[in-house]
Amino acid sequence: MEQLSNLRELNLSGTKELKTFRTGLVSRLSGLEILDMSNSNCRWCLKTETNEGNTALLEELGCLERLIVLMVDLNGTTHPSSEYAPWMERLKSFRIRVHGVHGRISPLGFKIFRQVKKNLLKNKDAKFEERKLLLSGLDLSGKLNGCLLTCAAVLELEGCKGLNNLFDSVGGFVYLKSLSISSSNVRFKPTRRHRSPNDLLPNLEELNLVDLLSLESISELVGSLGLKFSRLKVMTVLCCSKLKYLLSCDDFTQPLEKLETICLRYCPDLSDMFIYSSGQTSKSYPVAPNLREIYLSSLPKLKTLSRQEETWQHLEYIYVEECKSLKKLPLNEQSANTLKEIRGEEEWWKQLEWDDDVTSSTLQPLFKGPEWWP
Numbered sequence: 369m370e371q372l373s374n375l376r377e378l379n380l381s382g383t384k385e386l387k388t389f390r391t392g393l394v395s396r397l398s399g400l401e402i403l404d405m406s407n408s409n410c411r412w413c414l415k416t417e418t419n420e421g422n423t424a425l426l427e428e429l430g431c432l433e434r435l436i437v438l439m440v441d442l443n444g445t446t447h448p449s450s451e452y453a454p455w456m457e458r459l460k461s462f463r464i465r466v467h468g469v470h471g472r473i474s475p476l477g478f479k480i481f482r483q484v485k486k487n488l489l490k491n492k493d494a495k496f497e498e499r500k501l502l503l504s505g506l507d508l509s510g511k512l513n514g515c516l517l518t519c520a521a522v523l524e525l526e527g528c529k530g531l532n533n534l535f536d537s538v539g540g541f542v543y544l545k546s547l548s549i550s551s552s553n554v555r556f557k558p559t560r561r562h563r564s565p566n567d568l569l570p571n572l573e574e575l576n577l578v579d580l581l582s583l584e585s586i587s588e589l590v591g592s593l594g595l596k597f598s599r600l601k602v603m604t605v606l607c608c609s610k611l612k613y614l615l616s617c618d619d620f621t622q623p624l625e626k627l628e629t630i631c632l633r634y635c636p637d638l639s640d641m642f643i644y645s646s647g648q649t650s651k652s653y654p655v656a657p658n659l660r661e662i663y664l665s666s667l668p669k670l671k672t673l674s675r676q677e678e679t680w681q682h683l684e685y686i687y688v689e690e691c692k693s694l695k696k697l698p699l700n701e702q703s704a705n706t707l708k709e710i711r712g713e714e715e716w717w718k719q720l721e722w723d724d725d726v727t728s729s730t731l732q733p734l735f736k737g738p739e740w741w742p
Contacts, residue, residue: 370396377402381439386410388423395428403429406439406463413443430455439463456519461498464516468506468528499543502526508534520544527551535593540568550578556588568593572600573626579607587616597624604631613640617655627656631663632670639669642679654679665689673698681706688712689738696721704730713738 375397380386381404389410394403412424426442429435430452438459443466456462500522509530517523517534521543525531531554547569572595577583586605589595597620605611614632632638642655656679664670664687671693674680680698684706688694690713697720699707710717710731717735722728 369393372397374399376400376434377404379404380408380410381406383408383410391423391425392428394424395431398432399434400432401434402437403435404437404439405441406465408441410441411443411467412440426452436460437462440465442466456516459499459519462519463500463502465502465504466506467504500524503528517541518543522546522548524548525550525552529554532556532592535568540566540570542570544569545571546574546576547572548576548578549580550576552580553582554580555582556592566594567596567598569595570598572597574602574604575600576604577606577608578604581609583608584610584612585616586614587619590615590619596620596622597627598622599626600624601626602629602631603627605633605635606631607634609636611635611638613638613643615642615655617642617644620655623654624656625658628658628660629663630656630659630661632667633663633665635667637669638667639671641670641672642674654681658682661685661687663687664691664694667691668693670694672696684708686710686712688716692716695719699727699731701727701730703727704734707731707734710735711738 370393373396376399378394378397378400379402383405384407386405386408387410389405389412394400410424412426415425415427429438432455435455436459439462442464499520501516501520502524504526505528507529508525518541520541523541523544523546525534525548527550528534529552531549531552575586575597577586577589586603590597603614605614614630630641632641655674659680660682661684662673666689668690670691673694680703683699683703685708686697688711694716700723712735714737720728
């Protein structure tokens with residue numbers, strides 16, 4: 369293979385039995401533009417790690433001046449330092465996964481998340497896939513170099529420890545548009561020491577939280593990272609057993625103008641979506657005035673969505689399953705002008721309480737049976 373100096377694309381994705389990739393081979397492929405070894409059993413490493421010549425070295429890629437697309441898996445001890453930054457920043461697209469042995473991985477939570485995300489993106493343009501970093505089973509409590517992290521548009525943290533330190537050590541993630549955190553006991557309790565004065569994720573458009581056993585509210589994350597969610601479009605929370613409410617309205621001085629989709633599933637303690645400080649019934653503006661879609665499933669304690677009808681004035685789709693305590697929707701007669709579809713169980717629909725019969729009869733044609741997504 370080292371004779372293939374004109375080779376432009378090498379695709380070894382899905383090669384589960386490939387365990388070795390000889391050191392020095394890839395550096396001979398001087399014309400290489402695309403290298404795809406995603407879902408391969410071959411893990412790359414650094415020259416400082418123990419290597420008997422059977423594992424490709426990340427350093428070899430630095431001499432490939434035409435390389436613009438890279439998809440590889442790295443050993444858990446591999447953390448590229450700043451010396452790799454020049455050629456990594458040159459990449460137009462990458463998907464890099466770093467495997468470790470620490471932390472807890474939940475196959476069920478991960479499977480549900482993949483299915484939900486797949487369906488959310490159905491009939492929509494795939495986003496953010498051009499610069500993707502996945503950290504799996506790593507202990508992030510040590511000092512990290514932000515070379516890969518600061519370049520990524522998508523960051524997935526699965527079964528990792530020391531997440532608070534990750535954000536403290538790296539600082540701002542100005543390119544990050546999608547953040548997923550799964551299978552963790554992390555608590556983002558903001559303290560004076562950990563509360564960020566600036567928004568560390570200023571361009572975040574998608575937030576996915578899956579199987580976080582200690583999370584009680586997304587407000588914990590908001591306070592720790594100084595999040596303003598000024599560009600957030602999609603919020604997905606799955607399998608968070610201690611989640612009590614989604615957000616506190618006190619966290620935001622401005623409405624979440626861009627938020628269009630909320631998906632909540634398997635959160636047995638969730639009773640409210642948006643809460644207000646004691647004695648406060650509403651803000652002068654709706655929390656999320658441009659919501660388009662809301663998906664609710666297996667939320668047995670959920671009683672209310674929002675006290676403000678203005679929050680739901682642009683709502684187009686409502687999907688409800690196994691939310692027996694949700695007996696009232698913040699909808700009125702005018703809601704039929706924007707709503708396109710309401711899906712749920714017949715039993716749930718029949719027990720809903722309405723302010724008047726006109727609202728009920730107006731919305732009735734929009735209701736469809738339980739064959740719903742996600």
